Amino acid sequence: MFEKIKYLFRKYALLGGNVYCNICERKYLTFLPSGDELKAHSKCPGCSSIDRHRQLYSLTTAFIKEKRSKINLLHIAPQHALATRYIKMPLVNYTAIDKFEKGYKYPHYVKQMDIGNLQFDENSFDLLICSHVLEHVIDDTLALQNFMRVLKPGGVGFLVVPYFSNLTKTYEDLNANSAETRLLLYGQHDHVRKYGCDFINKLSAIGWVAEMIDFSKFYSETECIKLGYLNAEPIFKVTKPNN
Numbered sequence: 001m002f003e004k005i006k007y008l009f010r011k012y013a014l015l016g017g018n019v020y021c022n023i024c025e026r027k028y029l030t031f032l033p034s035g036d037e038l039k040a041h042s043k044c045p046g047c048s049s050i051d052r053h054r055q056l057y058s059l060t061t062a063f064i065k066e067k068r069s070k071i072n073l074l075h076i077a078p079q080h081a082l083a084t085r086y087i088k089m090p091l092v093n094y095t096a097i098d099k100f101e102k103g104y105k106y107p108h109y110v111k112q113m114d115i116g117n118l119q120f121d122e123n124s125f126d127l128l129i130c131s132h133v134l135e136h137v138i139d140d141t142l143a144l145q146n147f148m149r150v151l152k153p154g155g156v157g158f159l160v161v162p163y164f165s166n167l168t169k170t171y172e173d174l175n176a177n178s179a180e181t182r183l184l185l186y187g188q189h190d191h192v193r194k195y196g197c198d199f200i201n202k203l204s205a206i207g208w209v210a211e212m213i214d215f216s217k218f219y220s221e222t223e224c225i226k227l228g229y230l231n232a233e234p235i236f237k238v239t240k241p242n243n
């Protein structure tokens, strides 16, 4: 109850400033800190989206508008703020999946499925979103191959992973099986690697046409402050070749 009151106070007390959330389409006085490390100017007071959600929304809505016809969207481990928008879009057939973990509640629109065993026909989807999932998956190559299989030729995926530009090579130690060791090595107890600059090569080797999108190159600092893109993470756009 207290949390709900706090949320409503925050949402309405901060309305009406100069920063803009493209997901809930409202202006606020400021974005809020988010995450364990309290990244400043990140979380929307209204829809609770963070930087990468707003960036993904910007990219995916541009894709949907460009298509101008009904598309099939596969959203992996969906972010609620995004899911609720896609579900309402007349041009989107929305499918959300997640690997259900004990102790968590999942919204009614999410089906239980593992990205290591995607139970969809070949060439089923036009658009795929997978944000902060692959770093939890031991066989990420298999998952990426599965994404390729279920996307239609010309279909596009937007992928986000914890990306360390100071690492030339992705770091993983397959012997690191305990939560303590993983926390020490990767900064989170349930991560299995830290992605480095070779991630894009991995995507290309699987057969994707891959591109790294860095929002800080397309938006001025003023725009990044306004849209809450200050803590921009790179987003990888992958396209399934037509042949």
Ligand SMILES: [Zn+2]
Residues within 6 Å of the ligand: 021, 022, 023, 024, 025, 044, 045, 046, 047, 048, 049
């Ligand atoms: Zn919002």
